[in-house]
Amino acid sequence: MNEIKGIHKFFSNKIQTIELDKDGIILNSNNQLFVVTPKESIQNFHPFFEIISTLFQKDNDEVYFNTVHLEVVEKTFIADIIIDSGNKIKNPSILIFDQSEHYKDVQEITQQRNEVFIKNFFESQKLIKIEDERIIKNKFLASITKDLRTPISSVAGLLGLFQKGSLTFEQNELIKTIRLSMNHLNRLVNDVLDLSKVEIGELNFDIKPFLFDDLVTNVENLYQNKFLLKGIHFKVIKPSKIPNKLLGDKHRVLQVIINLLENAYQFTNTGEVIFEIKIDNISPSKTGLNLIIKDTGIGFEADKIEQLRKSFSKAHDTTIEGSGMGLSIVKSVVKLLNGSIRFESKKDIGTVFNIFLPFELDVKKTEKPKNIQPFKKVEINKKINVLIVDDNEINQLVLMKLLVDHAGFYMDIASNGKVAVEMVQKENYDLIFMDMHMPILDGIGAITIxxxxxxxxxKKTPIIVLTAVESSDERKKCKALKVNYYVLKPFSSQELFTSIYTVLKLK
Structure with missing residues (x-):
């Protein structure tokens, strides 16, 4: 009997129940996790409750949300939440189950398992024939990209919705911090993809003219405040007569610079970081540039240098945050750009990276930059029926909220391709948003039907694909099926509405 009481006490301490009316006004609560005041709106306690407030208007509907991060009344926890919309007889209710300890354990176990999985995966590729290796790699990329980019897109969308509300200065600063973390996570996802593409020889390069001075200015603007907030002096040094218009892959050059600056930012706590550009071996048609990044960070010992030459290796102990992928990508990209990399470092003194990259000069007459028209919201004066096809509930809510805030859209939801096909046959839709990777019937299967x-x-219903997987094969299939627009997650609200205006020819 004592054991039963103990179990009951354990679970009751982690569960809060809140009863509300159909307008979201609190009637009563056990206040087990945080205190709410009767007769107040549940929306006042956290932006999450504002987003799901429309669910209370339904009858006999139950929606489950897992791993919801809540920060309420100076308390932060991860919870599973069940929303019961109630009916004419029963009031709506919210059940909140504090799962912080559970998800912390799951995260640690998952991280260890993923590290072992990735390590074993890449080692096993050495024993597989080249063609089989490509097939397995593509399946791995599709799976890992879907699993990582989908939640990134969900969180990015929710953050965008939160910032549209009335937030305090402190709340805005917290959201900015979360955005920085999400950007870091997104970079890690891209790093995994690029490393995998390097190994199978599928890393693409886009060689075309670009303005090097503009690239340096953008880098300086991006990192000036970031280093300043950490108390580090950041300085850019460049020669007065640097060749401006170069032929090369601007995005890969930027990727090299950003990875090295992120490395300097991470391991420098005091002093300065200097980004210097020097001209090397210039000629009438070609030039070489030395990109030097010097920091006064913690450095590393001589016996750690060899580790930096290995993929996924870290030169510092495991207590310091970082995946160890950044320098591996820099080395791979620099090599593919026919460049070279040198570095030296001393413990507690700092590190210097010197990247040499060759470029051809673009001797053509510089064209005046085109005037880029700012994004402008289009007023919609007619009813537009939209079908959202996605198996992720958070993605559904984010997309619905964006469309509701714009006005003019009327929405239905389908959780997989099979349901979408059935709904399309019964209802006339002006536009379909189609996720690619769903159970039962995926996006390609549904679009084909x-x-x-x-x-x-x-047959001619406009379709916009929203996908977390960047795949050339998938793009080709969509093009063959006459998909009207292809949007990669995570996307901004501007990207979303640009696709809508384009497809529906709205001005």
Whole structure:
């Protein structure tokens, strides 16, 4: 009996129940996790409750949310939440289960498992034939990109919605901090993809003219405040007569610079970071540039240098944050750009990286930059029926909220391709948002059926693909199926509405 009481006490201490009316006004609560005041709106306690407030208007509907990060009344925890919309007889209710300890343990176990999985995966590729290696790698990339980019897109969307509300200065600063973390996570996802593409020889380069001075200015603007907030002096040194218009891959050059600056930022706590550009071996048609990044960070010992030449290796102990992928990517990209990399470091004194990259000069007459028109919201004066096809509930809510805030859109939801096909046959839709990777029937399967319909109106329904996986094969299939627009997650609200205006020819 004592054991049963103990179990009951353990769970009751982690569960809070809140009863509300249909307008979201609190009627009563056990206040087990945080204190709420009766007769106040539940929306006042956290932005999450504002987003899901429309669920209370339904009858006999139950929605489950897992791993929701809540910060309420100076308390932060991760919870599973069940929303019961109630009905004419029963009031709506919210059940909040504090799962912080559980998800912390799951995260640690998952991280260890993923590290072992990635290590074993890449080691096993050495024993597989080249063609089989490509097939397995593509499946791995599709899976890992979907699993990582989908939650990144969800969180980025929710952050965008939060910032549209009335937030205090402190709340805005917290959201900015979260955005920095999300950007870091997004970079890690891209790093994994790029490393994998390097190994199978599929890392693409886009060689075209670009303005090097503009690139340096953007880097300086990006990192000036970031280093300043950490109390580090950041300085950019460049020669007065530097070749401006170069032929090369601007984004890969930027990727090298940013990875090295992020490395300097991470391991420098006092002093300065200097980014210097020097001209090397200039000629009428070619030039070489030395990109030097010097920091006064913690440095590393001589016996650690060899580790820096290995993929996924870290020159510092495991208590220091970092994946160890950045320098591996720098080395790979520099080599593919026909450049070279040298570095030296001393413990507690600092590190210097010297990157040499060769470029051809673009001797053509510089064209005046085109005037870029700012994004402008289009007023919609007609009803636009939209079908959202996505198996992720957070993605559904984010997309619905963006469309509701814009006005003019009327929405239905389908959780997989099979349900979407059935709904398209019963209802006339002006636009379909289609996720690519879903259970039962995926996006390609659903689009194939819709485009193959005998009903001409259904067959020509505009489709915008929203996908977390960047795949050239998938793009080709979508193009063959006459998909109207292809948007990669995570996307901004501007990217979303640009695709809508383009597809529906709205001005």
């Amino acid at each position: 819709i485009r193959g319909s005998d009903n001409k109106k259904i």
